[in-house]
Amino acid sequence: MRKFVKFAVVVVAFAFIPMLAVAQQITLVHTITGMPLDLSLSPKEGRDTPAVKEFLKTGHDPYVGVESCLHEAEELFLTACSGCHGHVAEGKLGPGLNDNYWTYPKNMTDKGLFETIYGGAKSMMGPQASARTMDEILLIIAWVRHLYKGPVDDAEWLSEDQKAHFVAFDPDNHQPETEEVECEIPAQ
Numbered sequence: 469m470r471k472f473v474k475f476a477v478v479v480v481a482f483a484f485i486p487m488l489a490v491a492q493q494i495t496l497v498h499t500i501t502g503m504p505l506d507l508s509l510s511p512k513e514g515r516d517t518p519a520v521k522e523f524l525k526t527g528h529d530p531y532v533g534v535e536s537c538l539h540e541a542e543e544l545f546l547t548a549c550s551g552c553h554g555h556v557a558e559g560k561l562g563p564g565l566n567d568n569y570w571t572y573p574k575n576m577t578d579k580g581l582f583e584t585i586y587g588g589a590k591s592m593m594g595p596q597a598s599a600r601t602m603d604e605i606l607l608i609i610a611w612v613r614h615l616y617k618g619p620v621d622d623a624e625w626l627s628e629d630q631k632a633h634f635v636a637f638d639p640d641n642h643q644p645e646t647e648e649v650e651c652e653i654p655a656q
């Protein structure tokens with residue numbers, strides 16, 4: 469009987485391995501070194517939100533283009549990034565993030581941009597790994613994408629449908645949301 473129990477435990481344990489494997493299907497690497505990123509540095513809360521789960525499976529940030537999430541996304545960007553990258557990501561101490569020139573072309577993908585923010589790049593571009601939750605980083609990415617004012621054809625992160633409906637950000641006509649709206653990702 470003991471033997472059977474042991475056997476059963478082993479069988480059950482093995483059954484879980486493929487489940488763990490599918491939870492993360494993309495490999496995140498450091499922008500400069502190419503080494504795998506250590507996701508255990510990330511604060512525990514915000515590691516398994518629906519958006520993070522989808523991102524780790526597909527490499528796509530489901531917050532991009534989701535209007536109801538932009539308010540929170542903007543606040544995070546203003547707190548964590550605008551001091552160096554400018555109020556509307558026009559560039560300051562750090563490069564502009566709202567045009568179609570990228571020092572690291574992989575930042576044109578959500579996965580690449582996540583890697584740069586999470587792991588950092590050179591000099592003053594420090595890692596946000598433990599400073600922001602993974603969910604917050606995905607929100608920040610959505611705001612960076614929202615600020616884009618380059619040619620829509622170069623916006624590789626947008627689907628064809630998103631490109632067709634793209635409206636470039638206009639800082640002169642931007643009023644930050646005053647009402648709290650619930651950030652909700654539409655069902656796929």
Ligand code: HEC
Nearest residue numbers: 548549552561562563570571572575584585589590592593
């Ligand atoms: C202390 C200043 C500082 C802060 C804060 C900072 N950055 Fe940077 N960032 C830089 C500098 C400097 C570079 C250039 C580094 C390089 O070329 O490797 C950079 C580079 C980048 C790049 C690469 C751009 C490209 O052309 O490929 C991205 C993307 C980026 N930062 C996003 C962010 C985001 C998003 C935040 C907020 C979470 C942030 N940064 C916060 C200074 C900063």
